[in-house]
Amino acid sequence: MTIQLYELCGATEDHLFSPHCWKARMSLAHKGMDFTSAPVPFTKVASVENGEYRKVPVLRDGDTVIEESYEIAKYLDRTYPDKPSLFVGEGGEALTAFVISWATTQIHPAVGKLCVYDIHQSLAPADQEFFRASREKLFGCTLEEFDAKFPKNGEALEAALFPLKNLLSRQAYLGGEAPVFADYVVFGPLQWMRTTCTKDHLPQEGPVADWFNRLLDLYGGMARNAKTMG
Ligand SMILES: N[C@@H](CCC(=O)N[C@@H](CS)C(=O)NCC(=O)O)C(=O)O
Numbered sequence: 001m002t003i004q005l006y007e008l009c010g011a012t013e014d015h016l017f018s019p020h021c022w023k024a025r026m027s028l029a030h031k032g033m034d035f036t037s038a039p040v041p042f043t044k045v046a047s048v049e050n051g052e053y054r055k056v057p058v059l060r061d062g063d064t065v066i067e068e069s070y071e072i073a074k075y076l077d078r079t080y081p082d083k084p085s086l087f088v089g090e091g092g093e094a095l096t097a098f099v100i101s102w103a104t105t106q107i108h109p110a111v112g113k114l115c116v117y118d119i120h121q122s123l124a125p126a127d128q129e130f131f132r133a134s135r136e137k138l139f140g141c142t143l144e145e146f147d148a149k150f151p152k153n154g155e156a157l158e159a160a161l162f163p164l165k166n167l168l169s170r171q172a173y174l175g176g177e178a179p180v181f182a183d184y185v186v187f188g189p190l191q192w193m194r195t196t197c198t199k200d201h202l203p204q205e206g207p208v209a210d211w212f213n214r215l216l217d218l219y220g221g222m223a224r225n226a227k228t229m230g
Contacts (some may be wrong), residue, residue: 002036003028004047006058009039010196011124014103017195019021019108019168019188022223023069024057026184029219031076031083042127058211069188070100073181086181099174099182110157113150115197117143122196122229154201157193161208169208172214187215187223195228 005028007021016022016039028035040048040056048058049065059066059075066075073086074093087093119129120143132143139146151155164186167174172181190212193201203209216224 001062003033004036004038004060006038006040006056006060008045008056009041009124011127012227013039015195015229017119017122018056018194019111019192020069021057022191023181023184023188024059024072026187026215026219026223027069027073027076027086027181028088029222030179030181030184031080031202033076033080033083037125041124042130070096070181077202088175088180092180092182096180096182096185099185103185103189106160107157107186110160111193112169114152114201117147118198118229119196152199152201154203158203159199161203164211165203165206165208168211173211177220180208182213183211183215187212191223191226194230197225198229200230
């Protein structure tokens with residue numbers, strides 16, 4: 001039975017940019033699972049699976065529907081134990097929760113400050129309206145005011161990535177010699193930036209750049225071939 005992945009898209013269905021959806025997409029590829037992509041723009045997220053969900057990714061596998069990238073990865077590992085593991089055991093699963101916490105509190109905000117306006121510009125008009133209204137409510141100011149507060153250089157991101165740089169000078173992946181879900185957790189926000197930012201803020205050389213390039217090349221270059229706005 002085919003697995004279906006509902007994932008966020010921009011003005012065109014091939015512009016897949018959501019960090020959390022990339023985490024789910026890389027997990028499916030890691031497990032070697034065939035899946036069908038169901039791209040949904042911001043204004044259609046609330047209609048996914050008869051309107052039960054407010055966020056993507058959402059995964060349907062037969063009669064089972066799972067929401068949330070970490071839950072999806074855990075579901076895939078438990079349901080398909082014969083395929084390459086995303087966690088390599090219970091300890092790995094628990095430790096991944098720390099990596100998620102680190103990525104969402106340190107990396108996502110640094111990336112968001114660099115590319116929030118570019119994200120808006122990459123959306124279809126109805127989704128721009130939705131994105132502006134929801135984000136302005138969240139930020140308590142206009143998108144333009146929010147965007148103007150932060151310098152458009154990679155310094156804050158570089159500082160946030162320091163623990164990763166330090167680790168990757170000694171090993172190829174967070175998983176050691178091979179990638180695990182934790183790698184995709186950190187990859188997601190960087191791919192978010194790569195696919196939306198009109199200016200490239202990614203490290204161009206060094207251990208983080210080498211690791212990111214290896215992940216872009218995995219699974220037939222699935223992530224490298226993604227549509228970008230640059
Ligand atoms: N913790 C969730 C976060 C999911 C999430 O925030 N998804 C965003 C796309 S990156 C979304 O669906 N946003 C819809 C909206 O903001 O209305 C996960 O890891 O899956």
